[in-house]
Amino acid sequence: MGEAIGRQRFGVFIRIDGVPAAVGLAEVGSVPHGMELPVMGAVVAGTVVWHADHNHQVKIKLDEWDRPE
Template sequence: MNDYSWPDGGQRLAARSREAWRATVEKLPVGTAIAGEVVGRQPFGIFIRIDGVPDAVGLAEITAMPREATLPPMGSRIVGTVTSHTEHNHQVRVRLGHW
């Protein structure tokens, strides 16, 4: 087993995030401080379950992390800031603060 994973129930989560996209963008505008839990890890970054917005899919890419940083482990609590929204896959892009 490797250290990477997709979020559990990824297909259902993707469908819910698509249905809730407009509400998610309204609730999480660019610049919003967020907290959440790491629910998936890939070489390119982490997927985040954002507190208070259960249908949102947060993504913090490795390119948005400090150079010396490593990916936080599954289940880690993180904080960060919303930097953008990607309409085509209904993801909230996040720059991590600390974990």
Template sequence: MDEYTMPTRRPNVPGQSPEETWAATVAALPLGAAIAGEVIGRQPFGVFIRVDGVPGAVALAGILAIPEVMGLPVLGAYVRGEVIAYTEHNHQVRVQLYVPGTSLG
């Protein structure tokens, strides 16, 4: 397996267009919301996360939003964080990860 991978495909939600899925994602994950999920893609610039409880949601934790003590999470790792921004053009939720075992993680 390569060290770096991209998510295999954008999650689809049956019965919803990508625009409807994105609108539902933004509504379900307001700025400051806590998230948790599985790392489904890994790049030198950060990790992609499938967000628990929000069908079709993909989050990106950029390298600067990952605490240095964590390092770059591996594929399949379960992570927690907070919504800090949205990237409209590719329908990504931007998140800041928490250090596991802290009061925020």
């Protein structure tokens, strides 16, 4: 799980719980069909599909998210 911390046309950046040095990216193509990208502050859950140890980049396929209250 994590939190959406940045949003661009190409995807959303995610702070990953328990891994402060890593930044996740969920690209538009990894969002379930018919759903909008999560908004800033949304709690998200997904599957890691790729990562690079040397620069702590992580690509994520989103499964679900909630709107912040």
